[in-house]
Amino acid sequence: MALKTRxxxxxxxxxxxxxxxxxxxxxxxxxxxxxWTPEDEWSDEHREIAPQIKDSKKLTAKKRQHVNKxxxxxxxxxxxxxxxxxxxxxSGMTFANRLAFQRAxxxxxxxxxxxxxxxxxxxxxxxxxxxxxxxxxxIVDGDASYLPIAAASIxxxxxxxxxxxKWIADEPSLQTNYGLASGKGxxxxxxxxxxxEHGKHSEHRNLFLRKLLGTVVNVSNTFVTPSQQTxxxxxxxxxxxxxxxxDD
Numbered sequence: 001m002a003l004k005t006r007x008x009x010x011x012x013x014x015x016x017x018x019x020x021x022x023x024x025x026x027x028x029x030x031x032x033x034x035x036w037t038p039e040d041e042w043s044d045e046h047r048e049i050a051p052q053i054k055d056s057k058k059l060t061a062k063k064r065q066h067v068n069k070x071x072x073x074x075x076x077x078x079x080x081x082x083x084x085x086x087x088x089x090x091s092g093m094t095f096a097n098r099l100a101f102q103r104a105x106x107x108x109x110x111x112x113x114x115x116x117x118x119x120x121x122x123x124x125x126x127x128x129x130x131x132x133x134x135x136x137x138x139i140v141d142g143d144a145s146y147l148p149i150a151a152a153s154i155x156x157x158x159x160x161x162x163x164x165x166k167w168i169a170d171e172p173s174l175q176t177n178y179g180l181a182s183g184k185g186x187x188x189x190x191x192x193x194x195x196x197e198h199g200k201h202s203e204h205r206n207l208f209l210r211k212l213l214g215t216v217v218n219v220s221n222t223f224v225t226p227s228q229q230t231x232x233x234x235x236x237x238x239x240x241x242x243x244x245x246x247d248d
Contacts, residue, residue: 002051003147005039007116007137015077015112016148017101018119020056020156022093024185025192025208026178026201027164028082029093031100032156035076035110036148046074053150055143056157068158071151078151079107080159085205093207094121102127104156118142118149160184167203174201 006014019031037046049070056064072078081103083096091099101123105115114135117123122138123131142149164184167174174180177198179190187208200209 003053003150004145005036005050005147007114007139007146012113012135013110014114014116014148015105015108016142016146016150016152017104017115017117018143018149018153018156019097019100020153020160021185022097023187025187025195025205026085026180026185027167027203027205028084028160029088029096029100030156030160030163031081031097031104032152032154032159033079033081033101033104033108033112033115034071034148034151034155035078035108035112036151037074037076043074045070049074050147053147053154055150056153059154061161064154064158068154071155075151077108077110078155079104080155081105081107082159082163085203088208089206097121098123098127102131104152105131105133116142116146116149118153171201173198177201 008014013035015033015035017031017033019029021027021029042050049067052059052063052067053071059067081100083100083103087099088096098121101117101121105112111132113133114137115123115133117136117138119142120138120140122136123133128134128136139145139149143153144150161184164180168180178194178201179188182188183191185191195204195209200206
């Protein structure tokens with residue numbers, strides 16, 4: 001089924017907004033904002049790419065890279081926003097998610113009157129006022145229903161993953177120790193085991209590691225060895241004291 005290109009059939013400029021990397025243990029969260037061309041102004045290229053624009057998770061990496069380039073060449077406007085791991089630790093994930101949305105919208109050169117946000121997290125009224133946005137709609141599974149949101153999910157995912165790859169190129173140990181190339185910062189088994197073995201990197205989210213280590217400790221008596229229990233306890237103590245040392 002074709003995705004909807006607008007939320008309302010009026011003359012307001014709409015932008016789709018979505019994020020990537022919210023659940024990662026490592027690195028920034030990214031958001032994308034896309035203002036898509038009205039359907040009555042589509043070129044043949046728009047008509048060709050539209051069926052290929054869908055939730056980023058439903059595209060292969062190769063396909064997503066291609067669609068991302070076409071979106072950026074055909075969209076009326078697009079913007080990115082990111083929030084660092086340090087900011088996430090300082091302010092929490094909900095605040096960081098909203099801030100990433102705000103930064104992505106602020107990066108647009110065309111100011112949208114209405115934003116379509118994937119999920120259930122709306123921007124605060126003061127953020128909308130600062131951005132000059134009149135209306136917002138939060139839409140559960142919006143990237144499966146609205147083309148501008150799906151486009152935003154794709155460009156956000158590509159921007160997030162590109163940053164991960166750049167870090168790996170500069171610091172190959174990120175791949176060796178944590179397997180970031182395949183996991184892109186998410187909590188894969190290799191990533192979790194790498195944290196226990198090598199300690200954390202400067203871009204790890206302490207907020208998320210505490211949750212991870214709490215889960216590990218809860219099952220330690222049954223599922224991990226005494227040496228792993230000791231590693232977990234030491235790492236937890238280092239996290240709590242704020243003086244965790246890495247082997248980077």
